[in-house]
Structure formats: structure tokens, C-alpha cells
Amino acid sequence: MKQSIWMKSFYYIVAFLFASISLYPIILMIVSSFKPTIEIFTNPLSLPKSFHFQTYEKLLDQVPFMTYFYNSVFVSVVSVLLILITTSLAAFYIARYTYWWNNILFFVFLMGMMIPIKLGIVPLFILMKGLGLTNSLWSLILMYTAQGIPLSILILTGFFRTMPMELEEAARMDGASDLRILWNVVLPLMRPALGTVMIINFIQSWNDFFFPLIFITNEMKKTIPVGMLSLFGEYSADWGALFAGLTLSSLPMLILFFIASKQFMEGLTAGAVK
Amino acid sequence: MQTMIQTETVKQKKRKKQKRWGIHLFPIPALFIYGLFIVYPLVAAITYSFYDWKGIQKQAFVGLENYKNLFTLEPFSGMFWNAFGHNVLYFVVQMVVQNGLAFFLAFIIFQKIRGAELLKMAYFLPRLLSVIVVGFLWKLILNPNFGALNVILSKLGLESWKKAWLGDPDTALMTIILVNCWFGLGFAILIFLAGFQSIPKELIEAARLDGAKGLTMLRRIMMPLMMPSIMIMTVLTFIQSFEAFELVYAMQGSQGEPYRSTDTLAVYFYRLAFGGATGDSTAIGLGSALAVVLFLFICVFTALFLNYMKKKEVEM
Numbered sequence: 001m002k003q004s005i006w007m008k009s010f011y012y013i014v015a016f017l018f019a020s021i022s023l024y025p026i027i028l029m030i031v032s033s034f035k036p037t038i039e040i041f042t043n044p045l046s047l048p049k050s051f052h053f054q055t056y057e058k059l060l061d062q063v064p065f066m067t068y069f070y071n072s073v074f075v076s077v078v079s080v081l082l083i084l085i086t087t088s089l090a091a092f093y094i095a096r097y098t099y100w101w102n103n104i105l106f107f108v109f110l111m112g113m114m115i116p117i118k119l120g121i122v123p124l125f126i127l128m129k130g131l132g133l134t135n136s137l138w139s140l141i142l143m144y145t146a147q148g149i150p151l152s153i154l155i156l157t158g159f160f161r162t163m164p165m166e167l168e169e170a171a172r173m174d175g176a177s178d179l180r181i182l183w184n185v186v187l188p189l190m191r192p193a194l195g196t197v198m199i200i201n202f203i204q205s206w207n208d209f210f211f212p213l214i215f216i217t218n219e220m221k222k223t224i225p226v227g228m229l230s231l232f233g234e235y236s237a238d239w240g241a242l243f244a245g246l247t248l249s250s251l252p253m254l255i256l257f258f259i260a261s262k263q264f265m266e267g268l269t270a271g272a273v274k
Numbered sequence: 275m276q277t278m279i280q281t282e283t284v285k286q287k288k289r290k291k292q293k294r295w296g297i298h299l300f301p302i303p304a305l306f307i308y309g310l311f312i313v314y315p316l317v318a319a320i321t322y323s324f325y326d327w328k329g330i331q332k333q334a335f336v337g338l339e340n341y342k343n344l345f346t347l348e349p350f351s352g353m354f355w356n357a358f359g360h361n362v363l364y365f366v367v368q369m370v371v372q373n374g375l376a377f378f379l380a381f382i383i384f385q386k387i388r389g390a391e392l393l394k395m396a397y398f399l400p401r402l403l404s405v406i407v408v409g410f411l412w413k414l415i416l417n418p419n420f421g422a423l424n425v426i427l428s429k430l431g432l433e434s435w436k437k438a439w440l441g442d443p444d445t446a447l448m449t450i451i452l453v454n455c456w457f458g459l460g461f462a463i464l465i466f467l468a469g470f471q472s473i474p475k476e477l478i479e480a481a482r483l484d485g486a487k488g489l490t491m492l493r494r495i496m497m498p499l500m501m502p503s504i505m506i507m508t509v510l511t512f513i514q515s516f517e518a519f520e521l522v523y524a525m526q527g528s529q530g531e532p533y534r535s536t537d538t539l540a541v542y543f544y545r546l547a548f549g550g551a552t553g554d555s556t557a558i559g560l561g562s563a564l565a566v567v568l569f570l571f572i573c574v575f576t577a578l579f580l581n582y583m584k585k586k587e588v589e590m
Contacts, residue, residue: 010384016380019396021460026399028422029411044422084309090304097297105301112312112478116572118515118540119565120315120556122322124545126330146311149304175544178297207404209520214548225406232410241413246407253402261395268401269464 029250033243040239056248062235065248067220068227075137075223076205079144083201084194086145087152092154092182095160096154096168106157112150118210125214139215140223144205152197155270159193160186199260199267204251224249291577318425319335323562340563350560357530357537364451364538365515372505374453376462383463384470394467398460405457412453416440440525443535448537462507469503470496476513505583508523509576513560516572521543539568 031038031227033055034048059065071230096228117124123135124143133139163186171185172216187194209225231245324332325339342346379397383390400408415422418438425434439449473496481495519540522530528545530537546561 005292008387011385011387013380015379015387016395019393022398022400023396025411026417028415030509042418045421060523070582086304086307090301093300105305109304109308112308113512114317114511114573114576115312116569117312117315118517119517119543119569120312122318122562122565123315123318124311127310127318128328142307142311146307149308149312153304155499178300188369197295203402207402207407209404209406209524213523225404228404228410239420242410242414242536250403250407254399257395257399257402261398264402265394265398265464268461269468270304 011089011199026066029243030247030254033240033247035240035243037240040243041123052240055244058238059231059241059244059248062238062241063227063231063245064219065224065245068224068249071137071204071221072133072223072225075140075144076202078172079141079205080198080201083152084147084197086262087149087156087197088187088190088194088252089183090149091153091156091160092186096159096165106153109150109153113154117147121210128215134215135218135221137221140205140211143211143215144201144208148197148201149201155197155200156190156193157192161190195263196267196270199264203264203268205251208259290467317567319562319569321393321484323566324560325559327556327558329556332394336559339485340559341567344560344563344567353534353542354539354564356534357539357542360447360530360536360538361516361518364454364513364518367448367451368455368458368511368515369454369508372458373511374460375455376507377457377466377504379459380466380470381465383467394464397463399459400458401460403436403457405520406524408453409521411524412456413440416449421487421498442533443532446526446532447536457459457521458511465503465507466500473499501583503584507581509579510580513572516540516568518573540565543568 012195028045031047032044034051034053035043036052036054039046040051089110094102094109102125128134128139131139133142162206167185167189168181171181178183187204207225208223212226213229222230228245228249232242321342322332324335324337326336326339342352343350383393387393403411416439418441419425420435424436424440427433437445440446476501479497481491486495517540518538522536522541523537523544526532526536528541528548532539541565543561546564548555549556
């Protein structure tokens, strides 16, 4: 497009300005995590005088961060796996078989995207208590799986429908069972869609703060986001350690983003655009 | 020979039937988990709202009593409308600031400026943080004594702008909403950008040959075709504004400090359900009534809006 040089430079300035506003707080967080608290108070904007890892040592002394980290990894990985298994089975059934109730089933699952499930937290809490799952990581795993099912089914069903049937039919002629067809023939072709489902649900379960806030009180079962709540509650004066905690809890996601930024951005919007 | 073939086909038929039966197991695990942890709690919340509660013990059936109290009994009704107003403001400001800005920035990126990929990444980065991290990080930045924002303001010579952003009831809610905009901007940009990119190139080219440019091009040619993505962002922003909880909780606690000036319906609901609305006691009946009201409000408005937009789309 042809534009005046003024227009173009105006565009660049605006785009750059807001990019800095997006980035600066995150950079500030990382930089501050290498400064002792006293330096943050006296000189909040400067670069650290020397890289100071004691903030991290202190953080690890004050809260069982490695336990939080392990819990977060376990919860996210298991719930993503459960979502992949349950929704690829269900979506395969919805997309590939033509029983009259399939559309109803699809609709029932899709309704879940409109349900603000946080509002059902009281019955959920009582249910989890009844199942003996409060203070268990499984309460979170089951919740994240349930929450991820609607959107994942939408994405996978859409993808299944665009795939040609010939390969499956050929496999069926050879006498392969439905499960074998799904596992050996269909799923390998579905990698992009499965990747999208993985990313969306991984971010969701890694970052969620609401459900562990309600279900988990045992310090040793906390995930990183609620762990941050304990850190800020008890050590709110030690800003060096606070920034270190924030940085450390965001780092895994930031690293994954830099490895696969395109997939992240496409994945998260794919869910919404459908 | 004849019989062998016959038995073969019978066997095959039998196998086929078995296969058909097995396939119905496929959706069961998803349906079970979804039913137990999404559908059941919702239905249960509706029934809970018709009962009186002591702690987490269900007492007598009271009909619509909880709903009546929610809207007529003080302090509950006052808190409800106070929080409701904040949710409305949350929605309006996010629509104007976050989505308006995102639309414009997406338009800029769509002009094929250099570094578009890097810009997109920069805008998107905040979305990767946990909301609790966003809340705590900004709480530190906004701290009136040691926070970076006031230091930056004085370096820019804007001494008079310095404020206790979160401590002052006049600015606290707005500050939280703007932090939410910071968090959601990149996502909105990507949605709008996908919208721009889905406009057929030939159409833009043809319009340009007819002499359309700049704002005319945007308004007459692109705007109608952007409607689907505008609609998506409006619905998502609506749902998210009326569910707003985490950021307020992280930055101002479950009381919506200062003086409930940042209270939202979901935070109020949390207080009713888990204690702290009036003293320490929980009010599960009232909380469930509030949950049902909020749920119906979100669903009805979303459905009406989607319906309205669909009609408009057909007209265009």
C-alpha cells in the first residue's frame, strides 16, 4: 500500500510505543529479580550493579518453590494428556459416525464453552470433598480436563471433518479395528490440531489460580500460582525475592513461547476464531 | 466350500456388529468427566439456591427467598448493585481501550510494516503470564513508595501525576481494568489481525482502483468484513468482564479494597460462598442465587448478541 512518509512513521511510532508498554513491565520484572531489595527501593529503574543470585537463593529458602514447580508440571502434563485422549476419541466418534444423536452430543459439548464454571465452585467444592480429592492434585487435573474438553472437541472435530476418509476406509477393509484406525492412521495426520489443543490447555492449566485457591490448602500440594500467594502473603517486604518468584514462575512459559511462538499465537487464536 | 464362505460372512457380520458396539464407548470418558465436573455443578448450583444453608449443610427449602434477599435485603442488594456497576465499567473500558487500541494496532501491522512478527510477539507476551503474576507484578510497579511507575512519572517531570493508584477509591478500579487491558491487548490484536487477513486481496485491490483509500477503505470496505472478529472479541470481552475475579483478588483482596471500590460480582460471590461477606460466615444459599443470576445474565446476553449479529450479517 502506498502511504505518505508521515503516515508510515506515525504507524511505526505508535506500534513501537505500545510494544514497549507491553514489554517493559516484564523486562523490569526479570531485571529486578537480580537486584537486592535495597537496590530496588533506591534505584528501581536501573540495571543491576552486579548479577545477584541471592534473591533466588532466598526465594528457594522461604517457600518450597521446587515442590510448587513439580506440582504444576505434573498437573499440567497429566491434564493435557487426559484431554488429548478423551477428546480425540470423542471427536472421532462425532465426526466420523452418523448416528442421529451425534449432533446433539456435539451441541452438548459446545454448550460448555458458554458455561462460566467458576460459578459452580460451591457444588464442585462439596463434590471434591465427597470424593476425598481436596488437597489432592487430582482435583485440579480433573477440573482442567473437564474445562478443556469443549474447546478441544470443537477444534478436533473441525479438523477430522476436513480429512479425507479414503485412508481410514482402506484400513478398515484390511480389518483394522476402530481404535487401531484412530491410533495408527488418523492421529499421525492430526499433529497440527493436536498441537493446538496441547498449547491451549497447557497455558490454561499452568496459569490457573482459581481452582487451587479453593481446593488446595496443603502447602506441599500447591501449584506455582497459589504458591505465589503464600510468598506475597508472608514475605511481602522482600522485593528481591518477590521479583525472583514472579520471574521463576513465568520462565517456563516464556521459554516455550520463544521456542514455538508461531504455534502459540496461532493456537490460542484458532480456538476463538472458529 | 459353499458352507465355508457362508460361515465366513456370518463371522464377518458378527465382527462388524461387535465393532459397532465398541465404537459407542469412544465418547464416554469425555462425556463422563464433562458431565460430572461441568454440567452437574451447574445444575446443583441452581438447586442450592432454593435452600437455606448452615455452613455447607443444606437446611430447609425456602423457594425464592435467597433471590429476594439478594435484591432487597441490605447489605446484600447494595453490594450487588455496587459490584454490578463495576462489571459494566470493566466491560466498557475494555471494549474502548483494549479492543479499540487492538483494532488500530492490528490495522497497522496489516499495512505490512517491518518487524511485524516481533511486534506481534511483544504485544502477546503478557498473555503468557498467570493472572496472579500479572496482578502481583503490577502491584509492585504501582506501589506508591517504591514502585517504578511513580519514579518514571517524576523522571518525566509529571510530579503531579504521582498517585497511590491502588489506594485511592477514585483510581483503583480504573487502574485494575487498565492492567487487564495490558494483559489482553495482544490476544485482541491477533484476533483482529486474523480478521484483516481474511479479507480477500482482490476486494481491497478493486476498491483501491476505484479510488478508495485510508479511512474510506477502512470504513466502507474492511469494516463490514471485520464484523465476525469484532463480534468474537465483544462476546469474549463481555464474558470475561462479568467473570472478572483473579486480578481484583490478587491486587485488592476478596473485599475489593479500598472501601469496595473495586468489588466485582465474582469477588462478591466468592465472599458469599467462602466467607467474608458479613463477618466470617458463609452464605451458600445467597451465593448460589448470585451465581445463577450471573450465569443467566451472561448466557442470555451472549445468546441475544450472537443472534443479533447473525441477523446483521445476513442483511449485509
